[in-house]
Amino acid sequence: MDNFWITDKPIQVNDCIRKVTHPKAGAISTFIGIAREFTKGKQTLFLEYDAYVPMATKQLARIGMEIKQTCPEAEIAIAHRIGRLEISEVAVAIAVSTPHRDAAFKASRYAIERIKEIVPIWKKEHWVDGTKWIGNQKETTSYENKIPTKEEMH
Amino acid sequence: MDNFWITDKPIQVNDCIRKVTHPKAGAISTFIGIAREFTKGKQTLFLEYDAYVPMATKQLARIGMEIKQTCPEAEIAIAHRIGRLEISEVAVAIAVSTPHRDAAFKASRYAIERIKEIVPIWKKEHWVDGTKWIGNQKETTSYENKIPTKEEMH
Numbered sequence: 328m329d330n331f332w333i334t335d336k337p338i339q340v341n342d343c344i345r346k347v348t349h350p351k352a353g354a355i356s357t358f359i360g361i362a363r364e365f366t367k368g369k370q371t372l373f374l375e376y377d378a379y380v381p382m383a384t385k386q387l388a389r390i391g392m393e394i395k396q397t398c399p400e401a402e403i404a405i406a407h408r409i410g411r412l413e414i415s416e417v418a419v420a421i422a423v424s425t426p427h428r429d430a431a432f433k434a435s436r437y438a439i440e441r442i443k444e445i446v447p448i449w450k451k452e453h454w455v456d457g458t459k460w461i462g463n464q465k466e467t468t469s470y471e472n473k474i475p476t477k478e479e480m481h
Numbered sequence: 482m483d484n485f486w487i488t489d490k491p492i493q494v495n496d497c498i499r500k501v502t503h504p505k506a507g508a509i510s511t512f513i514g515i516a517r518e519f520t521k522g523k524q525t526l527f528l529e530y531d532a533y534v535p536m537a538t539k540q541l542a543r544i545g546m547e548i549k550q551t552c553p554e555a556e557i558a559i560a561h562r563i564g565r566l567e568i569s570e571v572a573v574a575i576a577v578s579t580p581h582r583d584a585a586f587k588a589s590r591y592a593i594e595r596i597k598e599i600v601p602i603w604k605k606e607h608w609v610d611g612t613k614w615i616g617n618q619k620e621t622t623s624y625e626n627k628i629p630t631k632e633e634m635h
Contacts, residue, residue, distance in 0.1 A: 353517035
């Protein structure tokens with residue numbers, strides 16, 4: 328599971344890229360989610376991410392396996408940050424290598440959508456005028472100032 | 482045009498990522514083309530790229546402008562390598578940032594397809610048993626051991 332990790336340290340995108348680089352790869356698609364200052368006109372000061380780490384790591388690896396089922400030649404690496412993130416810091420980095428580019432683009436897109444569906448990571452927005460825990464990654468549930476229980480995440 | 486360049490030095494993908502990172506961006510999609518060892522079962526020893534540099538740089542910038550016409554909030558950076566490339570070295574790196582991810586994925590895909598259509602860069606494959614100039618980037622024309630003239634590229 329070396330290619331799938333949760334960290335409270337700044338993510339180096341190159342670490343993901345390096346893990347998927349090999350002689351049979353011709354294309355690498357990466358997706359990087361960074362902390363954005365403005366969302367629907369509202370200013371974010373910083374973000375805070377928390378995760379149920381053992382499950383989150385396992386789910387990231389599961390996404391990698393799902394991609395390999397469709398594209399056995401793909402190599403995948405995914406890192407997700409937790410803790411406090413300043414504006415423009417990397418929250419998530421995904422790198423997928425494949426022999427040809429079409430599969431790489433499709434797989435990195437698939438990975439970020441699946442992260443939002445099945446990985447227990449949640450985020451707290453710190454605005455100028457308050458804070459809010461954004462419950463699940465699909466933003467369909469709010470946990471109103473508290474971290475959800477494990478049960479609520481599943 | 483600082484965001485669009487042709488270089489005979491190794492490309493650092495982070496240089497492209499840094500150029501498109503800013504507070505309004507929430508998503509960065511990158512595409513990296515790397516020198517692949519095997520193509521249709523044939524082993525490549527190394528690659529050689531050449532370009533009509535002033536025109537190629539201008540065309541990369543044009544692709545950036547095309548993306549901004551569709552998505553004015555996008556920031557784009559593209560670097561293309563020329564000269565000799567060892568296996569797994571970066572031939573091209575594209576980074577696109579946007580507020581939200583859908584536009585970033587679409588734009589980086591668009592950029593690599595357009596590079597192959599309109600940028601005068603050509604490649605020489607060095608195989609175990611010979612070499613061949615791959616004329617245009619669509620690989621529809623072979624220039625048989627010579628670099629095409631400027632006229633042939635247009």
